[in-house]
Amino acid sequence: MMMIDPVILTLFLPLFGAIAAFVLPRAAAWVGLLAVLATGGAVAALVRDVLAAGEVVTQLGGWAPPLGIALRADGLSVAMLAMTAGVGLLVSIGALDSLRDLRERQYFWPLWLLLLTGMNGVYLGTDIFNLYVMIEVIALAAVGLTVLSGTKQAVRAGLEYMYASILGALLFLMGVGFVYLQTGRLDFAGLIAAEPSGAMSAALALMVVGLLLKTALFPLHFWLPAAHANATAPASALLSGLVVKAALYIFLRLTTYMPLPDEILVTLIGMLGAGAVLWGGVQALRAERLKLLVAWSTVVQIGLIFIAFARAGQVGLSESWKAAALLILAHGVAKSAMFLAAGRIKDEIGHDRIADLDKSDIRPTLAQFTFALAAISIIGLPPSLGFIGKWTLMEGAMAAGYWHWVAVTMIGTLMSVAYFSRVFAGFLRFDRMRGELAEHKGWALADAAPLTLAIAAISLGLMAAPILSFIELGYPFGAQ
């Protein structure tokens, strides 16, 4: 029995899973779960390899770049793969239970596995054109998942998402064209070797704007709240927890290999992040529905990640990416938990109007508890991973003397306490209820998945040191 490279398996297992789940619609759920599990196994093997070797490179077809395409796994990419696999597995388990409609089940699995293929491809990719194809795989699968429920609001939001996605991808493609025009190659090594020039600046601008549109950084976030709020719960969890991270990851990589040419641009990115934190916070305070509030909180968190990126200016980038990476991982785990919990609350009490949460005679206590745990990490209270991420952000900003980023982060934190308090008040108040509380329907498998994720979001904070040293393996951002 020959050993197949775990890098290849990480890509091909979800692909074969998607194919099998599509041609065997009645067995889709079990085939899909098996494929997600197997992919998790391949990622675990990759973790082992990266721990041993620092980086793993596979030249597909035996052709060395720049002619061929190489896949590369280092600490950061494997951390993203592991987060995706872990969150994906738990969301899958939740989906087993929460997707009741036969047709929803039948289409959820192939689309989700194609999404997984695309995301894994992004985290392993080292070729900018290949990344373009991968973000399109992600886009089509993600739009399919957005409109899974088939309601008018979901389809309308899905169409806006589709327009934004296509435009973002085409801006990126035009950037790829300019990179080829200037350097004659498409691999990351070619970007590093390129001298600064007009074409490279144009390429960087096009690709960065395309990616910011895809990752929904303020003010390019317009498509996100409706799309994430109107999807079915497992799809929302995948979209908010995982999908926006793929474009963010490409942004982190690109700006390392093609440094932003000016300090002002780094500050501008941080300012957009600050705009997201403030605007998203205000919108979350005003949101009438639970899922919409959670979606706006994603806009805030994306902004926060970009503040982490810009926290210490250009000279600090070699350290700042770690703060951004921690926040990406923390948000991925906590937000998927929160969306699944919000979905459970909506399922049990039949609506998700924040104002009426305390009027319900059914109290889905476990889902409410899960929601609160996830909020601890998203607000950034110790000892959660979100806390470590925010702390790293502020520490670096203070060390660099950039107190304005600290101030924005503090304001954002206070606002998040305020908008989550609206929800907690609804969970905890009983005085607006006239009759007896109805019997709680009991636990379901769909409660276990978000609870596990929320506990992970908090307890991973205790493992922050090993996570930090792991993401540095293979020197994702140079050896300094």
Next chain:
Amino acid sequence: MTDAAILFDLLLAGSVIALAIASLTVRDMFAAIVLFVIFGLLSALAWVRLSAPDVALAEAAIGTGVTGALLLKTLHHLRYVTGKLGEGPARGLTPTAPVPAGVIWANAAFCGMITLGLALAFLGAPRSGPGFDALVAEAMPASGVDHPVTAVLLNFRAYDTLMEVVVLLAAVIAVWQIERGLSDAPAPALGEVWQGFARLTLPAIVVVGTYLLWKGSEAPGGAFQGGAVLAAVGLLLLLSRIYVPQPAHRGLARWAFVLGAGAFAGVALLVSGGGRVAFEYPAEHAYALILLIEGLVTISIAVTLAALFHGREPVAAPVPEGRNDT
């Protein structure tokens, strides 16, 4: 380069830009689509001028042909559901809020600035190179095929091509998912004359498509162009109602959609081992393997494009829950 050729280039470039503007500004949506199709064909012509016949074929067949058919089908559907099927110009089919002229001009000015920046960057960039020319020339003998574009698509960058087939698969799954249970507009069927025409021309188109596919290993053509031509067969079959999709055919259709991606990925995996990595075809079998992959991918592309045109998953009405699914 002679002056006449440059004059031709200038005229062609001017027409392409004018058609692009016209297709966005003309009021009647039907006219817009027709202008877009002409725009696409002229762009393909320009790419022939730039010595890119493969790209021109793909743009004419898929970028313009299939896209145009998709747009026309959607327009027909919109007219049907808004009850404007028999009316003249197709206007205002989707709900629109008037955009302030200021916004439009601000956007146009913004895009103008982008254009200027991109044009300056383009003028400052090196032309006629650098590129992959030398690397491709060096690697061609080991690629298993004689046509460089096919070698890039199926060998050097086969991973990209596999993922492109996966994009197509994702699209058809998404479309089936989106349009499930959708009440359908009566398909824009063609008349009886067309049916006769279709029966006459179908065999010829099949021959052309297969030829394009086979030819791809040594001359312009290949899986995507061949697939698009074969998809045209599917479109004619659907339009002339010679073939009406049945719920019972869904299982087969699913297999046809995944055939290309599955076989491509399967071969990529099977050749690995014994010191080889995925996609590394053994030299003595490279030609046969590439031809096999291209053939299967062509079938998938043809069926998938035709299915994207048809849109809905064929479902028996009313939907029998959990039955006839495979």
Next chain:
Amino acid sequence: MTPDLIYGLTGIAVFAIGLVGALCAQDRLRRVLALKLCSVGAGFVLVVAAWRSPPADPDPVPHALVITGIVVMVSATAVALALIRRLQTLEAEDDDD
């Protein structure tokens, strides 16, 4: 003046026209059309970048990329159009109620 210069600038112009359309167009179909123009513009730039002054042959790699881009774009277009059809049907059904 050479063909690559002429068509390169044409491609950038077409991309920009598509961009204006994608940002301003109200009609849902028209926005899809505008995005398709952007993709043709990007295709122009890649094909031009591959062009070499005759008698040299063009670089085949960008050609392969543009073919891939065309197939990706038709897939995205098909999904966008399916969404439009679905949304329009849902809206029309609501009007009937």
